[in-house]
Amino acid sequence: MVAKEMYIGGKWTEGTSGKIFPVVSPIDGQVIAKMHVSSLEDTKAAVAAAKKSFYETRDWRDMDSQTRADVLLTVADLMDARRADLLMTDTVDNGKPLREAEGDVDDAIHCFRYYAGLIKAPYGGVYDVNAGFGKMHSYTVHEPVGVCAEITPWNYPLLMGVWKMAPSLAAGNSIVMKPSSKAPLSTIKLFEIFEKAGIPAGAANLVLGGGEVGAFLGESPDVDMLTFTGSTKVGQSLMRSAAVNVKKLGLELGGKSPNVIFADADLDAAAEWAMIGIFFNQGEVCSAGSRIIIEESVKDAFVGKLARKANAITIGDPRENPDMGPLISEEDMEKVLGYIESGKAEGARLVCGGTRYTEGECGKGYYVRPTIFDNCTRDMRIVREEIFGPVVTVQTFKTENEAIAMANDTPYGLAGGVFTKSLGTAMHVVREIRAGITWINCYNPTFNEAPWGGYKMSGIGRDLGIQGLYEYQEEKQININLSEGAPGWYIH
Numbered sequence: 001m002v003a004k005e006m007y008i009g010g011k012w013t014e015g016t017s018g019k020i021f022p023v024v025s026p027i028d029g030q031v032i033a034k035m036h037v038s039s040l041e042d043t044k045a046a047v048a049a050a051k052k053s054f055y056e057t058r059d060w061r062d063m064d065s066q067t068r069a070d071v072l073l074t075v076a077d078l079m080d081a082r083r084a085d086l087l088m089t090d091t092v093d094n095g096k097p098l099r100e101a102e103g104d105v106d107d108a109i110h111c112f113r114y115y116a117g118l119i120k121a122p123y124g125g126v127y128d129v130n131a132g133f134g135k136m137h138s139y140t141v142h143e144p145v146g147v148c149a150e151i152t153p154w155n156y157p158l159l160m161g162v163w164k165m166a167p168s169l170a171a172g173n174s175i176v177m178k179p180s181s182k183a184p185l186s187t188i189k190l191f192e193i194f195e196k197a198g199i200p201a202g203a204a205n206l207v208l209g210g211g212e213v214g215a216f217l218g219e220s221p222d223v224d225m226l227t228f229t230g231s232t233k234v235g236q237s238l239m240r241s242a243a244v245n246v247k248k249l250g251l252e253l254g255g256k257s258p259n260v261i262f263a264d265a266d267l268d269a270a271a272e273w274a275m276i277g278i279f280f281n282q283g284e285v286c287s288a289g290s291r292i293i294i295e296e297s298v299k300d301a302f303v304g305k306l307a308r309k310a311n312a313i314t315i316g317d318p319r320e321n322p323d324m325g326p327l328i329s330e331e332d333m334e335k336v337l338g339y340i341e342s343g344k345a346e347g348a349r350l351v352c353g354g355t356r357y358t359e360g361e362c363g364k365g366y367y368v369r370p371t372i373f374d375n376c377t378r379d380m381r382i383v384r385e386e387i388f389g390p391v392v393t394v395q396t397f398k399t400e401n402e403a404i405a406m407a408n409d410t411p412y413g414l415a416g417g418v419f420t421k422s423l424g425t426a427m428h429v430v431r432e433i434r435a436g437i438t439w440i441n442c443y444n445p446t447f448n449e450a451p452w453g454g455y456k457m458s459g460i461g462r463d464l465g466i467q468g469l470y471e472y473q474e475e476k477q478i479n480i481n482l483s484e485g486a487p488g489w490y491i492h
């Protein structure tokens with residue numbers, strides 16, 4: 001029997017490339033699985049299977065919406081039954097503490113239930129118009145886009161894919177999914193669940209591998225929509241290839257989000273949230289509050305509190321539920337350590353952390369201590385570039401306008417936080433921050449119900465919420481002539 005790897009046209013296959021990629025656990029650098037990379041032919045076959053399912057067999061697209069919702073609810077129930085396996089898979093594959101993987105799996109289950117419920121939500125518009133020659137009745141309907149290619153990162157291996165798969169399948173599309181080769185295992189398990197739940201052959205396909213497989217999907221003229229979560233650089237290259245057939249595009253990209261703290265804030269609470277903002281999931285979070293922008297008068301007191309908390313963070317094997325586990329890979333750890341060195345070289349003050357963590361068994365994995373840099377300035381690389389690890393910078397301001405200017409001093413626009421007791425200040429600053437997701441007196445809570453996405457170079461479109469369903473739909477205008485006869489123009 002072929003091991004569970006790619007899933008194309010309702011069949012499990014190891015594909016045709018013969019090329020293997022190892023899946024490495026960052027806990028100890030051990031190879032936990034060996035998978036085949038999808039070849040160009042495999043990727044074409046997956047796209048062809050999705051195309052056939054959408055345009056010919058149409059069994060998913062034309063399934064009545066109640067039955068389609070029931071299938072998605074079955075997916076959620078089967079995930080629930082396999083919850084322990086799914087969350088341990090993400091912990092071992094990605095390195096996130098078990099507690100955080102639990103949160104991801106529960107969110108993913110609820111995401112399927114949420115979109116199963118939304119399938120029958122009201123949509124479209126009705127317009128009574130006069131077209132010049134007489135009355136018209138105009139209305140709109142929503143229809144699935146067609147073949148959707150979906151490419152996801154490794155930081156929330158299961159959840160980022162589900163944010164795309166649940167709404168796109170709910171809308172009746174046929175999909176080709178490509179998870180990150182750094183953490184693909186929970187997505188493979190989800191496809192076993194899809195098969196068991198009765199998603200028809202060809203409606204959901206899975207290919208495996210890295211950038212080259214993603215690039216095939218970007219270039220394919222048979223893909224109607226491409227939805228991508230990952231770095232801004234890759235998002236830009238996919239935008240270029242999507243031009244080939246003017247694919248519909250959804251992009252959830254990188255961030256360098258500000259966390260603005262005013263002197264009147266509850267500094268203890270702000271420090272707790274700032275910790276969650278930057279050290280949750282080892283700092284490997286697109287919305288991480290990686291730039292603390294704090295009112296000068298309270299900076300020293302605040303940095304002292306934050307440093308005490310950061311020094312108390314427990315680091316270790318994520319299966320034992322420490323505060324922080326390892327970073328995803330040796331390469332990513334080296335990249336983060338490189339940024340730490342650049343911060344020191346550019347004159348930032350290292351307050352705590354700043355090194356690899358190698359105590360006990362951790363020496364075999366890719367652990368980095370929580371790191372705080374003070375006295376940071378706008379030109380430093382650690383302030384300008386997304387580090388994607390447990391590293392936070394601190395800058396100070398004197399006036400509200402200065403705080404807003406600093407918050408927006410980035411090409412990114414994903415998220416931002418504001419801490420203050422003044423409602424007026426909070427409302428003003430949060431409206432001025434050019435970002436898609438903002439928090440007042442908290443940082444990072446995320447919900448299936450509310451749309452998620454970025455301004456500026458953090459992306460295009462929205463995941464989650466009703467907007468996340470509309471992303472995978474086209475809206476069609478239907479116009480009915482309510483007057484009798486022809487318009488009387490151009491009659492020869």
Ligand code: NAD
Nearest residue numbers: 152153154179180210211214215230231234252253254286
């Ligand atoms: P990445 O861009 O390196 O890879 C993301 C996915 O794209 C992977 O599946 C990868 O195999 C694939 N890929 C790589 N090169 C490609 C190419 N040339 N063509 C097509 N596909 C290609 O990102 P990553 O390291 O996996 O994830 C980290 C990034 O993701 C960070 O920038 C983070 O901010 C971002 N992210 C954003 C959100 C969001 O909601 N905005 C959420 C999570 C992560």
